[in-house]
Amino acid sequence: MKNAQRRTAYRTTAPLGLGLGLLLAACSTTPPTPTTPLAPAVGTSLRQCDTLASQFRFDQATIDSAAPVAAGGLMLAGQPVAAHCLVKGQMHKRKGSDGRDYAIAFEMRLPQAWNGRFYHQGNGGLDGAVRPAEGALGGGPTTGALVQGFAVISSDAGHTGAQTAVFGLEPQARLDYGYQAVAKLTPMAKSLIASAYGKGPDRSYIGGCSNGGRHAMVAASRLGDQYDGYLIGAPGYRLPNAALAQLWGAQRWTPLATPGATVKHPLNPNANIPDLGSALTAPERQTVAQAILGRCDALDGLKDGLVQATQACQAAFDVARDVPTCAGARNGSCLTPAQKTTLAQVMAGGKATNGQSIYSAFPYDAGIAGSNWATWKFINSVALDPLSVGTIFTAPPAAPADIASANIDVLLPAISATSATYPESGLALMSPPGNGNPSNLAPLRARGAKMVLYHGVSDAIFSAEDTRQWFERLNKAQGGKASDFARYFPVPGMNHCSGGPTADQFDLLGPLVKWVEQGVAPQAVTASARGAGNAGGVNAELPAEWAANRSRPLCAYPSVATYNGSGPIESASSFSCR
Template identity: 30%
Template sequence: MRMPGIRALIALILIMAAAALAGRAADCASLSRTSLPDTTLTTAQSMPAGRFVPPYGRPVDKLPAFCRLAGVIRPTSDSDIRFEVWLPASDWNGKFLSVGNGGFAGSINYYAMADDLRRGYATAATDTGHEGDAEDASWAFKHPEKVVDFGYRGLHATAENAKALIQTFYNSAVRHSYFDSCSDGGREALMEAQRFPEDFDGILAGAPANFWTHMLAAAVEIIQGMYGKDPSAYIPSAKLPAIQSAALAACDAQDGVKDGIISDPLRCHFDPSVLLCKGKDSRDCLTAPQLSTLKNLYAGAQDSHGKQIFPGYMPGAEDGPAGWAPWITGSGPGKASGPVYAENYFRYMVFQDPAWNLLSANVDITEAMADEKTGAILNATDPDLGRFRTRGGKLILYHGWNDPAISPLNTINYYNSVVAKMGAKNADSFLRLYMVPGMQHCFPGPGPNWFGQTGHPTAKGKAYGVFDALEEWVEKGTAPGDVIATKYLEDDVAKGVQMTRPLCPYPQIARYKGTGDTNDAANFVCRAP
């Protein structure tokens, strides 16, 4: 007699659940009528759980059901800022997490959005006002307003729209808002903290390209020195293993462990002269012109007066698929990302001349024109974060010591400038920097490179996740200390842990205690250098 009653109850529950889902679906569709400044919503669609196939790129799987919103923002007649907002259909954690871009942007980062959605966040992303390959800036030719959209306007407008749509969908304001990205996304992160401190409560900025103008002016000087003036000065990628081996031989053991990682490159006094060929040229040595190039890469580009334009690279991870080859040396002169980015930037953003020649350009004029034309739009170097601090914002920076795309010293320089401007005590109340030994650009490299940064979430909590530590700081006032980074075998979580190592709040570094497994973070301690 009780069974029919139970069945009826179950049926009623299922009907109510279906009705609730249908109601939420209707809520999603109704958002298409939401009025937002300078904005047209083009999509308001309830997406089922499972696979999502984005307009470009590979499909993403294992997504919860969500409300997908897409639109275009046109603050000027030449603007075309595409954006998307994804809202969990259930189990929203009450937070908003926005993601950024790499290179010259030009696409929506669906994969970072998917990571965030799986963890219960409402999330948003933008193409920053144009569509195209991340290395291509031809869209900027004779379109100055699009450069502004890319520089800062697109992300800010997207954040404002996302918060309004979240409020409408859930009938509840965001409890906490976050931004997490790397590379140009790191520049975007700092731009937000400096220009729009009300947008986000917590910001995680990795390897920020925030001194954009000098970073790419430096690329011109380096490339000219490498093969523009003397083709024999070019270092073939085949010689990178020998360079890395010599650097490791000089400095690897300084932290007490010989593990193929230089934990404190600032105190590595590696003399590249040991690589000078003593006889016939080979892949195991450098000719005199090549040695000069290597020294310049470590020292950083300089103008004609000997003033540094941008800091140099650190020794210890020159080789490997994500080392200097794809970014600096390439498969031949000019066949690397560095010259491609520099050429696109100066042709289409600075000089508005598609025929501009990187190899014959005057470096001093190039640097000055970059600052004049785009410095105020693209650089995010203001050390005064007083407004962000006053409203309770928290900022965590991180950078791989062996980044071949953006010198890690640039991030240290910015951190030091904030400390100098605001004072050590004030800076310590809202700012942290973590330098990552052996990590290259944003993630790859031989070092411990998985610590909860963008694209690499962890479920282990604040001890293992820098983003989790940021949330604890924002929401509970618990300032972050050491964060344990993990290196997985072949960078594959499924293959197990190769090593763990603490990441220390700068300027501390991790030192081996002297006993125990050197692959276990528990046997290291953070100390002042």
């Protein structure tokens, strides 16, 4: 796609109802009328812990252990976690059709002093591991749901790491990974909470980033009566399309890479993969980032190294025109015409031979200089995505796709295909019903439940533009009133879930709870940079000229964080969402 065509696509995908209606609300001096809240949660104290292993009963569930954890026995983002009960167990233990043993393994952490709320932690990647049930919130490390007093569950979604390479071949394991594990765990977790505290949760929330965000988005469609709040980060709700776009992009970067150059495989230290990063080096990506800043940085009223006006930037920036062209050899300060063409094609999301789009376009943003951007485009596209496409997302499954020989024209329809053994396609398993057409969320809205979405604008694997367009479709399906129960917060400069030249430390769970239980809709949420001395970990990619504690408001789309014209430029208080 030519750049001019691509810019036109960005300008025309936003329905007038959302763009105008939300913008007027954002510019108004009168806050939006709060929606009728659900009753707030009421906390209580833990009644039992050790005895849960022998006394708790739930169909298809086994508690393997239950033991108290003293205050400070777990640390999160430099903070000691209060005393709680750690419960480990399994659901639906079975012998798979492949002869392997499967189960949905989980852990729950139940605070001694409970706030009356349940948080289902969706994990990332291909799952396969029970990550600590800390209630991770996405973005840079910050307080989790557990620290805030929630009872939290985490699971492996029905398979172990040892089965990651093959679980897609086992039909039920596919279903559990797609959406059934969350559906099976939810009533069990609520029952376990009732056994531990003498009452079930007053309010329930589910959240995560990447695949965890996908879990939350799918739950909103499939389990709209089970959760009151959905925290949806960088949702890979079209995960098969995104993975296929990675293969397509890798094929186009390969001719530009240094012949014979390799790097270590991220999961197998004894193996090497082609060094696709040599096709667009770190200095060259920094050159592109500076060109984007040169064209777009001031669109929000201040040149500060962040592009807040994302949509305006897509109309303003042209990679062919704005990035210097190499007159001679590559030296990091320019791109060759072939590099420019390939970058524009990859950022447009890729196309099959017949012109069919493979995936959404990606926004141009200064976070393209981030190391995580390169990891996804140049390493994971070779090391991880071929496995996912071949064994999990196609029906029937095949061997892991080979980058050189992968036929995108064959694989694209295969992710939507079904068979007698796999009656649901890979795309249907991974996506909300309707494959991204959110027309079935009216009951969720009517019940008073709320959704908060966020996405790094420089996410290299799941496109922030894909999430934005999903939100536009939601607004259309809700008659222009999506903001009554859903808000989307793009994070300028942020890569996949965190990192990049950005302010990526933020908590959107607190505002979501306040919206659900007090009726106060979030319009601006403060995000901070993780500079020197940050307790949650330092972001090494922050520009040297930024203050270590720089803060910015994350603004509900389509409003933009705009400089007020005065005030300290490192402080969120000097910006307004408008």
